[in-house]
Structure formats: C-alpha cells, structure tokens
Amino acid sequence: MRIRSSKHSFRPAGPLSAIVVSGILVLGLAGCAAAPAPVVVTATVIVTPTPTPTPTPTPTPVDVPLIPNPPKGAAPATTPNAAATPVAPIPEGPATDLGATAGAQGSAVSNGAGALLTYKVVEGDDFFAIAQRFDIPVQQLLHMNPSVPGLGEDIYINDVINLDWTTKR
Numbered sequence: 001m002r003i004r005s006s007k008h009s010f011r012p013a014g015p016l017s018a019i020v021v022s023g024i025l026v027l028g029l030a031g032c033a034a035a036p037a038p039v040v041v042t043a044t045v046i047v048t049p050t051p052t053p054t055p056t057p058t059p060t061p062v063d064v065p066l067i068p069n070p071p072k073g074a075a076p077a078t079t080p081n082a083a084a085t086p087v088a089p090i091p092e093g094p095a096t097d098l099g100a101t102a103g104a105q106g107s108a109v110s111n112g113a114g115a116l117l118t119y120k121v122v123e124g125d126d127f128f129a130i131a132q133r134f135d136i137p138v139q140q141l142l143h144m145n146p147s148v149p150g151l152g153e154d155i156y157i158n159d160v161i162n163l164d165w166t167t168k169r
Helices: 015-030 127-133 138-144
Strands: 108-110 116-120 160-162
Touching: 127 138
Parallel strands: none
Antiparallel strands: 108 116, 116 160
8 A cells, every 4th residue: 555645655664674673673772781780899998007206306405615706916826737748759660551442542652662652632532541541640641741731631632642651741
C-alpha cells in the first residue's frame, strides 16, 4: 500500500530494515550496563607523635676588657720579626721533556747530546705549564730566563724560553 502526500512518499519498512534498527538499539543499549560495585579499600593509619624541639641554650655573655686607644703622638708597641734564616738554593739540573700537555704544546730544541736547550711558545701556552712539562720548578725557570717579564705571566707566541740550566737567556 502506498500513501501519497504532496511532497513526501512513505514506504513501510521491510524485514531487513527491522533487523538493522533492532541491531542498532542492541548496540546502543549495550553501553548502558549497570555500574560495577565499588571496591572497598581498607587503610591502616599509624600516627607518630612529632618530637618537640630541644631549645638552643642562650650563650652566657663574656666581659671582654676594652683596650683604650693610645694617646695621640704615642708610637704603638711593636714586636720585631724573628731573625731570617737563609733559604736553601733551588736545586738546578737539566730539563726533562715529559711530553706535550695542555698549556705547553710547543716544540723543544735539543743539542746533539740530547740535552734540551730552548722551547718555542705557541698559542695557548702558559709559563707554569711549560715548567711542569720540562720538570723544572717555576722559580728555576724564571732564574734561567731573566728576560721573561711579569714573572712568567707575560709570555707571547714565538717567545723562546731557555731550558739549558747552565745558561741564562
């Protein structure tokens, strides 16, 4: 049977449509299951009392006698220093090349017998590292190189440092 309207036509649903609609309803209602029963959790709480802090004892004041300022024009009392004792000289000896290190990357020149004579400063070198590389105390290296200014702080690229302990440069 067919019912006509001015704008729409209506057809009764067939058996296939009924199956599709009922399947959608079943799937839609499947998510509406009852909520799971709540889980019961038992917790045991142990209360530990907070210890009371021990008060810090108050320091007892100590009376320090005041030393009065000396009168104007009076010289303060002085204590002379102990007598100076001579210092043992720095032991001198030949330089030994321990190998290039950070701060001493330059090259050394030696004589035919293998004794080190000079060292040429390269970028990044410092006087202390040069002394360590050649196993020479800094004071001895300064003594061997009186022309090095600023106690070794002012060395420059291409400076030549004396390593021969028998001469000065």
